[in-house]
Amino acid sequence: MNRLGLYCSRCSARLPFRYHEMKCACGGTLLVDYDLELMTRTLTKEALQSRYPSMWRYRELLPVSTPDCIITLGEGWTPLVRMQEWEKKLPIKQLWIKREEQNPTGSFKARGFSVAVSLLKESGATKAAVPSNGNAAGALAAYAGRAGIEASVFIPLDCPPLIVEECPLYGAATYLVDGFIHDAAAIIEAGKQEQGWVNVGTLKEPGRVEGKKTMGLELAEQLGWTFPDVIIYPTGGGSGIIGMWKAYQELKAMGWIDGPMPRFVCVQEEDCQPIVKGIVAHGQAECAQAAREASPTGMRVPNPPDLAFILAIVEQSGGTAIALSKSQIAEATRTLGSQGISSSPEGSATWAGMLTLCDSGWLRPSDSVVLFNTSHAMKYANFASNSRLPIIRSYKDYIQYHSPQS
Numbered sequence: 001m002n003r004l005g006l007y008c009s010r011c012s013a014r015l016p017f018r019y020h021e022m023k024c025a026c027g028g029t030l031l032v033d034y035d036l037e038l039m040t041r042t043l044t045k046e047a048l049q050s051r052y053p054s055m056w057r058y059r060e061l062l063p064v065s066t067p068d069c070i071i072t073l074g075e076g077w078t079p080l081v082r083m084q085e086w087e088k089k090l091p092i093k094q095l096w097i098k099r100e101e102q103n104p105t106g107s108f109k110a111r112g113f114s115v116a117v118s119l120l121k122e123s124g125a126t127k128a129a130v131p132s133n134g135n136a137a138g139a140l141a142a143y144a145g146r147a148g149i150e151a152s153v154f155i156p157l158d159c160p161p162l163i164v165e166e167c168p169l170y171g172a173a174t175y176l177v178d179g180f181i182h183d184a185a186a187i188i189e190a191g192k193q194e195q196g197w198v199n200v201g202t203l204k205e206p207g208r209v210e211g212k213k214t215m216g217l218e219l220a221e222q223l224g225w226t227f228p229d230v231i232i233y234p235t236g237g238g239s240g241i242i243g244m245w246k247a248y249q250e251l252k253a254m255g256w257i258d259g260p261m262p263r264f265v266c267v268q269e270e271d272c273q274p275i276v277k278g279i280v281a282h283g284q285a286e287c288a289q290a291a292r293e294a295s296p297t298g299m300r301v302p303n304p305p306d307l308a309f310i311l312a313i314v315e316q317s318g319g320t321a322i323a324l325s326k327s328q329i330a331e332a333t334r335t336l337g338s339q340g341i342s343s344s345p346e347g348s349a350t351w352a353g354m355l356t357l358c359d360s361g362w363l364r365p366s367d368s369v370v371l372f373n374t375s376h377a378m379k380y381a382n383f384a385s386n387s388r389l390p391i392i393r394s395y396k397d398y399i400q401y402h403s404p405q406s
């Protein structure tokens, strides 16, 4: 088995592997440690070429040790589309879009939940819960359904109705929360012991970061074992940035890539931009005020669980963070649509961010740039209604809703 244990991204402590914990005593985030030396002796780039086009082609770099426990719906190996026409108009060398909306469940969240739910199965867990702005809820619902695990998902009331409505279709107990994602998380923390839920929220267990790591592994393989100069990624809780940073570290340690780390650019919406504010304040992690005006997208995470870690990655890579207005994001959706690409507001924000960074001269004429379209536009269409689902504010409301009198 390649999985050695866990290590702390802050204090470097090493611990035995744990399924349901990702916080070190020092407050840092625990990450999965692998025997990379063994990997370089047993796995080759050539061997990978003949493998099935799925993120599980990197199974040796994923933490599931029992193959029978792998829960897959065909996630990963998404297209990397080159935007040649735009390269001619923009002051950059190469522009690519990683089409993550083509994953099962219509978003990149499929990657993290394929691994997280496989680990749940391996650990013998029977119930899981997630706080989510929508896509993570849909992904947990789908993968847990396939694994025979009971899923409960808690989603802010104003999140896109189509994404919400899909969750009960996958068989998940679905609750609308009158609040933000951290209010949804508080309900799960309050009830997890009593209800037997494993909390699979951002950075609560090791699988989701590892699944998202495959975005970086795949990108490197699709680009002939190189990384682009710049990765622009719509950031909320930050597990995608952490995962891709980890992919770079592991491939570098294995000697499979050389060259500098890609400059990571986090894009957010103006009304909720804790990462942008942290970068401006030079790494001073500061939680944002609740973002009442912000659109209910995956970027709306006022308090990322390890903001300091995200800021350190962005700074270490020479990257930056940038906030876009709602109108810039809407315009970008139309531009990408006119190129045949259906992009969610999050994916569109990467395009708007790229344009802004071209205008400011931050992007250089020699740069190759990859944008992550993390979900597609259709999921955000507004023609359904969530109103049949229970609306709760607290764990007390949850109990009340389930009491025989209600």
Ligand SMILES: Cc1ncc(COP(=O)(O)O)c(C=O)c1O
Binding pocket: 107, 109, 133, 134, 135, 136, 202, 234, 235, 236, 237, 238, 239, 240, 241, 297, 298, 299, 344, 346, 347, 374, 375
């Ligand atoms: C479509 C989409 N893009 C981006 C994000 C943010 O991703 P991360 O949590 O990796 O920062 C989310 C999270 O919900 C999302 O649903």
